[in-house]
Amino acid sequence: MDIVLEVFDTVFFDRFWAAVYPASSLAAYKENPQHASTPTFSSMREMPTSIQPATKFFQLEPSRYAYLSEWPRDNIYRQGASLFLITWIFGLVLYFICSTLSYYLVFDHDTFTHPKYLKNQVRKEIRQTMQSMPFMSLCTAPLFLLEVRGFGKLYDEPSDAPFALYNILQFPLFICFTDFFIYCIHRCLHHPLFYKRLHKKHHKWIMPTPFASHAFHPLDGFSQSIPYHVFPFLFPLQKFAYVALFVFINIWTVLIHDGEYVANSYVINGAACHTMHHLYFNYNYGQFTTIWDRLGGSYRQPNEELFSRESKMSKDEWERQTLEMEKLQKEVEGDDDRDYGDESRRLQKKVL
Known part of the structure; x- marks a missing residue:
C-alpha cells in the first residue's frame, strides 16, 4: 500500500494536508502576514525531508505542497x-x-x-x-x-x-x-x-x-x-x-x-x-x-x-x-x- 499511498499523496493528499494542517511558518504568515516571513517555494524545497520513493520502478516528483504541511508524508x-x-x-x-x-x-x-x-x-x-x-x-x-x-x-x-x-x-x-x-x-x-x-x-x-x-x-x-x-x-x-x-x-x-x-x-x-x-x-x-x-x-x-x-x-x-x-x-x-x-x-x- 505504500505505492498506492505515494500516488495518492502526489496527486491529492499533499495539497489536502497542506490546506488542512499547514506548516507552522505558513500558518503564521496567513495569520499575520505583516510580521511573519513569507514562505517561499525555494525555501521549503531546502527543508530536510525524508520523502523516499515507495518503489524502485518509478518515482513521482513531489510538488511544493509535499513540504507545506505540519504533517510530513511519513507522519503516522x-x-x-x-x-x-x-x-x-x-x-x-x-x-x-x-x-x-x-x-x-x-x-x-x-x-x-x-x-x-x-x-x-x-x-x-x-x-x-x-x-x-x-x-x-x-x-x-x-x-x-x-x-x-x-x-x-x-x-x-x-x-x-x-x-x-x-x-x-x-x-x-x-x-x-x-x-x-x-x-x-x-x-x-x-x-x-x-x-x-x-x-x-x-x-x-x-x-x-x-x-x-x-x-x-x-x-x-x-x-x-x-x-x-x-x-x-x-x-x-x-x-x-x-x-x-x-x-x-x-x-x-x-x-x-x-x-x-x-x-x-x-x-x-x-x-x-x-x-x-x-x-x-x-x-x-x-x-x-x-x-x-x-x-x-x-x-x-x-x-x-x-x-x-x-x-x-x-x-x-x-x-x-x-x-x-x-x-x-x-x-x-x-x-x-x-x-x-x-x-x-x-x-x-x-x-x-
Missing part, C-alpha cells in the same frame, strides 16, 4: 488518516464500477421475478454497502498502516524474493492461504452465536445481485478480509502483486454474486456454488475453491438446472428452490422478516 497520523480515506473511497469506486458493469452486462434481470427477490433489493444492497464501507475501512486502515510502516514482508524488486520461482508461487500460495482461513471464518459466522448478530445482514439477499457483493455488517465484512491482510505479515509478497491481488479480490467478490453460472467446476467456487450458499445457508463457505467444503463436509454441488438459462429460470426450478429454502431458513433464522413485496408474493403464490 497522516498516513493512518490517508489510508482510511483511500480504503473507503477507492473501495467504493471499485465496488460501483465492477458491480455496475456486472449488473448491466452479466446479471440476468429476470431474477427480479424470482419469488425470493426482495422489494427494492438493489437499493437496499447499495445502502447496506454505503453504511458498512466506512466502518470496514476504519478497521482495515491500521493493518495497511503497519504494512506501510515496514512491519510486513512486502518486497519491491523480484530479485528480493526468497528464490526466483517464488515470484510465481506467491499467487497460488496467497489463494490457498486465504481460501482456507476465509472458509474457517465464514463457517464460524454461521454459528448461532454470530449469525443473527453479524452474518444475517448478508444472507438477507436470497437471490443476490452484484451489488450484494459488499453488502455486509461491517464486522462481518472485515472479519472475512483478515486473511488477506495477515498474509503479508507471514509470507513475502511483492508490492505490485499485493495491489493486484487486492483489486482481484474485490472483482472476484462481485463475480460470485453475479448469477452467471459459466461452468459446474469441481474445484472453483464460482457463482453457482455461491448461489447454493445464499439459497441453502449451510453449504459452500469457500471463497475461491470447493476444496475445504469437500473436506469439511459442507459442499453442495450446484443443481444441473442452473447451467441452462431455460431451466434455471423455470417455475419448476424456482418451486424446488423456494420449498427447500423456506424449510432451511426456518431452521436457521426462525420467522422470515424479509420484504418480498406484493408483486413478488403474488408471483410466489402463482409458482407454488
Whole structure:
C-alpha cells in the first residue's frame, strides 16, 4: 500500500494536508502576514525531508505542497488518516464500477421475478454497502498502516524474493492461504452465536445481485478480509502483486454474486456454488475453491438446472428452490422478516 499511498499523496493528499494542517511558518504568515516571513517555494524545497520513493520502478516528483504541511508524508497520523480515506473511497469506486458493469452486462434481470427477490433489493444492497464501507475501512486502515510502516514482508524488486520461482508461487500460495482461513471464518459466522448478530445482514439477499457483493455488517465484512491482510505479515509478497491481488479480490467478490453460472467446476467456487450458499445457508463457505467444503463436509454441488438459462429460470426450478429454502431458513433464522413485496408474493403464490 505504500505505492498506492505515494500516488495518492502526489496527486491529492499533499495539497489536502497542506490546506488542512499547514506548516507552522505558513500558518503564521496567513495569520499575520505583516510580521511573519513569507514562505517561499525555494525555501521549503531546502527543508530536510525524508520523502523516499515507495518503489524502485518509478518515482513521482513531489510538488511544493509535499513540504507545506505540519504533517510530513511519513507522519503516522497522516498516513493512518490517508489510508482510511483511500480504503473507503477507492473501495467504493471499485465496488460501483465492477458491480455496475456486472449488473448491466452479466446479471440476468429476470431474477427480479424470482419469488425470493426482495422489494427494492438493489437499493437496499447499495445502502447496506454505503453504511458498512466506512466502518470496514476504519478497521482495515491500521493493518495497511503497519504494512506501510515496514512491519510486513512486502518486497519491491523480484530479485528480493526468497528464490526466483517464488515470484510465481506467491499467487497460488496467497489463494490457498486465504481460501482456507476465509472458509474457517465464514463457517464460524454461521454459528448461532454470530449469525443473527453479524452474518444475517448478508444472507438477507436470497437471490443476490452484484451489488450484494459488499453488502455486509461491517464486522462481518472485515472479519472475512483478515486473511488477506495477515498474509503479508507471514509470507513475502511483492508490492505490485499485493495491489493486484487486492483489486482481484474485490472483482472476484462481485463475480460470485453475479448469477452467471459459466461452468459446474469441481474445484472453483464460482457463482453457482455461491448461489447454493445464499439459497441453502449451510453449504459452500469457500471463497475461491470447493476444496475445504469437500473436506469439511459442507459442499453442495450446484443443481444441473442452473447451467441452462431455460431451466434455471423455470417455475419448476424456482418451486424446488423456494420449498427447500423456506424449510432451511426456518431452521436457521426462525420467522422470515424479509420484504418480498406484493408483486413478488403474488408471483410466489402463482409458482407454488
